[in-house]
Amino acid sequence: MPHDESILSPAAPYDALLLASFGGPDGPDDVMPFLRNVTAGKGIPDERLAEVAEHYHHFGGASPINGQNLALQRALVDELTRRGIDLPVLWGNRNWTPYTKDALAAAHADGHRRILALVTSAYSSYSGCRQYREDFWTALDELEDELGFDDEEPLRLDKLRSYFNHPGFVEANTDAVAEALGKVPEDARVVFVTHSIPDTMEEASAVSGATYSAQHLDVAASVAAAVGERLGRTLEWDLAYCSRSGPPSQPWLEPDVNDLLTALAGQGVQSVVLAPIGFISDHMEVVYDLDTEALETADSLGLTAVRADTVGTREPFVRGLVDLILERAAAERALAAGETPLPGAAVGTLPAWHGVCPPGCCRRQAGVDSGRPAACAVDPLR
Numbered sequence: 001m002p003h004d005e006s007i008l009s010p011a012a013p014y015d016a017l018l019l020a021s022f023g024g025p026d027g028p029d030d031v032m033p034f035l036r037n038v039t040a041g042k043g044i045p046d047e048r049l050a051e052v053a054e055h056y057h058h059f060g061g062a063s064p065i066n067g068q069n070l071a072l073q074r075a076l077v078d079e080l081t082r083r084g085i086d087l088p089v090l091w092g093n094r095n096w097t098p099y100t101k102d103a104l105a106a107a108h109a110d111g112h113r114r115i116l117a118l119v120t121s122a123y124s125s126y127s128g129c130r131q132y133r134e135d136f137w138t139a140l141d142e143l144e145d146e147l148g149f150d151d152e153e154p155l156r157l158d159k160l161r162s163y164f165n166h167p168g169f170v171e172a173n174t175d176a177v178a179e180a181l182g183k184v185p186e187d188a189r190v191v192f193v194t195h196s197i198p199d200t201m202e203e204a205s206a207v208s209g210a211t212y213s214a215q216h217l218d219v220a221a222s223v224a225a226a227v228g229e230r231l232g233r234t235l236e237w238d239l240a241y242c243s244r245s246g247p248p249s250q251p252w253l254e255p256d257v258n259d260l261l262t263a264l265a266g267q268g269v270q271s272v273v274l275a276p277i278g279f280i281s282d283h284m285e286v287v288y289d290l291d292t293e294a295l296e297t298a299d300s301l302g303l304t305a306v307r308a309d310t311v312g313t314r315e316p317f318v319r320g321l322v323d324l325i326l327e328r329a330a331a332e333r334a335l336a337a338g339e340t341p342l343p344g345a346a347v348g349t350l351p352a353w354h355g356v357c358p359p360g361c362c363r364r365q366a367g368v369d370s371g372r373p374a375a376c377a378v379d380p381l382r
């Protein structure tokens with residue numbers, strides 16, 4: 001009998017996974033070139049850039065994000081191996097080496113043709129969805145020119161759905177918040193934190209179903225309910241934002257975490273847990289904007305504050321990611337067979353997110369074409 005791998009692998013039709021991330025500097029000399037990559041054409045004021053460069057230099061000029069992605073890559077390989085799934089895991093970034101395009105070129109050279117991308121942003125917005133997909137498109141387009149893809153078997157890239165409401169992500173955050181609450185007095189308030197985005201980007205994220213902030217509120221409610229059940233009490237919580245950039249004239253999502261801490265202290269709150277549900281690892285936004293700035297703010301207000309872990313390589317998170325890979329693979333096989341895929345796993349009030357982006361999904365600004373096609377979409381031009 002002929003050996004047919006597509007029947008044997010639960011990850012089929014995929015033959016490789018691409019861990020797609022933001023990237024960060026590896027040393028002081030990388031900081032400014034990295035920041036120029038990130039902010040090209042974004043209208044970020046020079047003063048803000050200089051300030052952010054200082055955050056990196058405060059930590060020796062290297063971002064922790066690259067080491068964290070390597071750890072996640074290893075954890076994914078371990079979990080796949082444990083389950084007997086043969087799926088190589090590649091790693092590529094948008095803004096620093098190793099770049100996505102180089103990872104895809106290496107995958108192509110190794111004979112991979114159907115790649116599934118796992119983006120290190122859990123939520124859906126321009127920053128966490130379309131911006132990655134635009135860069136995927138550019139990388140694939142350049143590679144096609146350079147390598148001349150075989151028309152019979154072009155390199156095809158799909159993107160795993162936004163996984164903010166996947167049970168594994170919620171469970172890992174629940175564990176982390178419950179652990180952090182064990183370190184502070186019983187009446188501590190939970191402040192969930194995520195990256196701020198411009199109001200215009202928030203509005204544009206609505207096209208995908210629920211806005212970026214609504215996605216976070218749903219996760220926060222799920223986590224607070226699960227932790228409350230575990231500890232046998234009702235939690236009081238808020239959602240706050242960090243890492244605002246852009247000109248002061250441009251409105252971004254609020255309240256800023258520092259302002260919220262000030263307000264809470266004014267209301268007599270004495271202790272808080274900062275729960276960074278918007279980030280999957282302890283990268284610069286977490287170690288600087290939360291551990292350095294926000295914890296200092298709390299200290300100056302006399303608040304007892306503890307920062308909960310990000311999901312990192314926690315077992316429920318990594319297990320959930322592998323479940324998601326298999327869910328998507330099964331859905332692709334069903335579609336190819338003319339069948340209807342099973343609905344994806346999700347907790348909270350929102351449905352499982354789409355795996356293929358609908359027209360208009362996650363634009364920087366609603367109704368405004370960025371002028372760049374985006375991969376992993378129903379229509380790359382919309």
Ligand SMILES: CC1=C(CCC(=O)O)c2cc3nc(cc4[nH]c(cc5[nH]c(cc1n2)c(C)c5CCC(=O)O)c(CCC(=O)O)c4C)C(CCC(=O)O)=C3C
Nearest residue numbers: 022024038042052063065120121127195197245283284285
């Ligand atoms: C929603 C969101 C996430 C969370 C989802 C996710 O995790 O992906 C995120 C993650 C990250 N953001 C990061 C770094 C930066 N983000 C910047 C700028 C911006 N981020 C934005 C949004 C987001 N960003 C936006 C709307 C801008 C303004 C420019 C624009 O409109 O696009 C700038 C420019 C300087 C500044 O203005 O701060 C830097 C240096 C790093 C790497 C950290 C490290 O090195 O450890 C990570 C993981």
Ligand SMILES: [Fe+2]
Nearest residue numbers: 129357361362
């Ligand atoms: Fe999208």
